Amino acid sequence: MVETKRKIIVKTKEQRIIIIPSVDNATADIAFNQQKSGVLRTTEKTDPITNIPTEGDSYYIIPEPIYNSRGEDYVYNFPFLLNKGGSSWQEANDYLFQKAIADEHIGKNTAALRRVASQLLDFKIYCEDNQINYLDLSARRSTGRPHQKYYNELRNSGLGNDNINTRTGHVYNFYKYLSKQDKYNIDLDRVDTTRPVNITMEGRSGIFSKTVEKRSMTLRTSKEVSPVDIGYVRDEGEDLRPLSNQQFDSFVELLHDDKFDVDERLMCRIALFTGARKQTILTIRMKHVEIFKEESNLSPDGTYKIFAGNSSDIDTKFNKKQTLYFPKGLAEQIVIYADSKLAKKRRDKFRKNIEKSNSEDTISDDDIYLFLSNQGNCHYMARNDYRHAKTKSNATGQRTDSLCKKLLKYLPDDFPQGFTFHWLRATFGHKYYQYLMPLVEKGIINDSEVISRVQARMHHSKRETTENYLKLFLNINDRIKIQEMYENQLFAEYQNTWED
Numbered sequence: 206m207v208e209t210k211r212k213i214i215v216k217t218k219e220q221r222i223i224i225i226p227s228v229d230n231a232t233a234d235i236a237f238n239q240q241k242s243g244v245l246r247t248t249e250k251t252d253p254i255t256n257i258p259t260e261g262d263s264y265y266i267i268p269e270p271i272y273n274s275r276g277e278d279y280v281y282n283f284p285f286l287l288n289k290g291g292s293s294w295q296e297a298n299d300y301l302f303q304k305a306i307a308d309e310h311i312g313k314n315t316a317a318l319r320r321v322a323s324q325l326l327d328f329k330i331y332c333e334d335n336q337i338n339y340l341d342l343s344a345r346r347s348t349g350r351p352h353q354k355y356y357n358e359l360r361n362s363g364l365g366n367d368n369i370n371t372r373t374g375h376v377y378n379f380y381k382y383l384s385k386q387d388k389y390n391i392d393l394d395r396v397d398t399t400r401p402v403n404i405t406m407e408g409r410s411g412i413f414s415k416t417v418e419k420r421s422m423t424l425r426t427s428k429e430v431s432p433v434d435i436g437y438v439r440d441e442g443e444d445l446r447p448l449s450n451q452q453f454d455s456f457v458e459l460l461h462d463d464k465f466d467v468d469e470r471l472m473c474r475i476a477l478f479t480g481a482r483k484q485t486i487l488t489i490r491m492k493h494v495e496i497f498k499e500e501s502n503l504s505p506d507g508t509y510k511i512f513a514g515n516s517s518d519i520d521t522k523f524n525k526k527q528t529l530y531f532p533k534g535l536a537e538q539i540v541i542y543a544d545s546k547l548a549k550k551r552r553d554k555f556r557k558n559i560e561k562s563n564s565e566d567t568i569s570d571d572d573i574y575l576f577l578s579n580q581g582n583c584h585y586m587a588r589n590d591y592r593h594a595k596t597k598s599n600a601t602g603q604r605t606d607s608l609c610k611k612l613l614k615y616l617p618d619d620f621p622q623g624f625t626f627h628w629l630r631a632t633f634g635h636k637y638y639q640y641l642m643p644l645v646e647k648g649i650i651n652d653s654e655v656i657s658r659v660q661a662r663m664h665h666s667k668r669e670t671t672e673n674y675l676k677l678f679l680n681i682n683d684r685i686k687i688q689e690m691y692e693n694q695l696f697a698e699y700q701n702t703w704e705d
Contacts, residue, residue, distance in 0.1 A: 222284055222319075224285070224319070225284075227283075227595070228302075229279050279311065280306075280315065281315055283315065284319045286329070296383060299382075301325075303382065304382075321375050324372050325375055325379055331355055342392060342395040352377070352422070353422070359372060397420045397422050398420070400418075401419070441670065447678070448629075448632045448635075457477075459615055460473055467545070473608075476630055479529045484521065484602060485520060487574070487604070487605075488519050488574065489576070490518055491570050491572070492572065493511055493575070497531065508531055508533065509533070511528070518587065520588055524588070539575070551578070552581070555582070556573070558581050584602060609625055634659060634662070635674075642655075656668060656675060659675065
């Protein structure tokens with residue numbers, strides 16, 4: 206890392222984090238003799254008398270074959286930290302750069318790396334404010350060493366235990382890196398002691414055991430799962446509440462109001478008719494809309510099937526593969542909007558925004574998002590969007606948050622004020638369940654098939670999640686005496702949607 210020559214006094218934390226847009230040849234080696242695969246580079250020197258740049262030393266960049274062949278040998282938005290006086294914080298920047306490579310941030314989004322950098326700088330600022338040399342671990346007692354002092358400070362700060370463990374963990378890993386470098390005399394045991402422990406975890410493929418390193422300066426965190434409030438269901442980490450039939454009617458009626466733009470109405474209707482989450486709805490591309498234009502793609506049940514997740518270019522939670530069923534009427538509304546002058550104008554702005562950021566970048570109409578802002582920006586940047594790694598702060602669906610606030614302004618006063626966009630997903634499940642119940646009464650399907658069908662449409666990995674939904678639906682029926690069958694004004698025209 207290059208030291209900053211000019212003396213700069215930085216006053217705030219924000220001024221001490223410089224974001225370098227792109228570090229190229231991140232994994233390349235450097236050689237001073239000619240290499241077959243090397244690229245010649247020359248350092249620039251300045252004549253001390255004339256102050257004119259002159260040719261300096263020559264060296265060769267040896268690209269890393271794997272990343273270089275894919276054109277991905279970059280670290281985007283790399284956090285470069287400064288000391289209080291404005292010079293480079295050499296040790297931290299070296300650590301962050303090595304971490305960027307080791308943690309496979311090459312060509313990927315570096316938001317997590319920037320969070321590590323921010324918390325390391327918090328530690329550095331604490332040491333500076335308290336005249337502590339963080340490299341001096343000579344204190345006889347552990348309470349006199351930098352890391353222990355910082356740990357005690359955090360414990361008295363009011364931060365949660367999880368937050369404290371994360372912060373001290375980043376500092377410990379920083380020291381761990383320094384302990385492996387010959388130029389630093391760091392005895393890691395004088396920072397913290399560790400022991401291996403086995404923990405049981407539950408992932409997408411089931412329960413598994415993992416050995417982890419536990420530090421002595423780790424605070425206990427609660428393993429108890431917070432209770433779910435009455436009327437809610439926990440759906441893959443989110444507590445959702447389906448709308449009652451009366452609330453649903455109020456919501457649907459409001460969607461016909463001119464106060465709401467066509468794209469706002471469609472976002473809500475897609476959630477209500479498919480159960481899709483915001484990241485799925487907001488990453489639908491124009492190529493998916495083309496499917497709705499071919500009558501041959503219409504299934505016998507009156508729906509168009511759209512595949513999401515995996516390699517579909519539509520985001521899903523955990524990138525889970527999903528099949529979404531779009532009723533014919535809804536699909537026709539989407540096509541009308543996509544072909545409107547307004548939507549085309551937004552796509553033109555989107556294309557110009559990309560060309561403005563990089564004149565060499567182009568994008569086909571098929572890959573442009575269906576829903577865009579007035580300025581031609583996406584509401585949610587898909588994980589496979591080539592700009593994802595380069596963008597410092599990606600759009601993550603804040604549009605639906607503002608939409609919910611707007612809806613609450615016009616909904617009845619007794620409408621739940623905690624309403625969020627994903628409640629529409631739970632409402633979809635409730636409406637589908639209401640449709641299935643008459644089939645059970647007629648003996649066409651049994652209770653087990655109801656669970657299986659709801660699980661498939663909601664894309665639940667665990668049957669238990671679906672069962673919790675059904676328990677809630679029964680409670681709702683008892684509590685608010687839901688007697689209406691699936692024949693309300695909006696869903697009636699899409700009845701064939703539910704038939705397999």
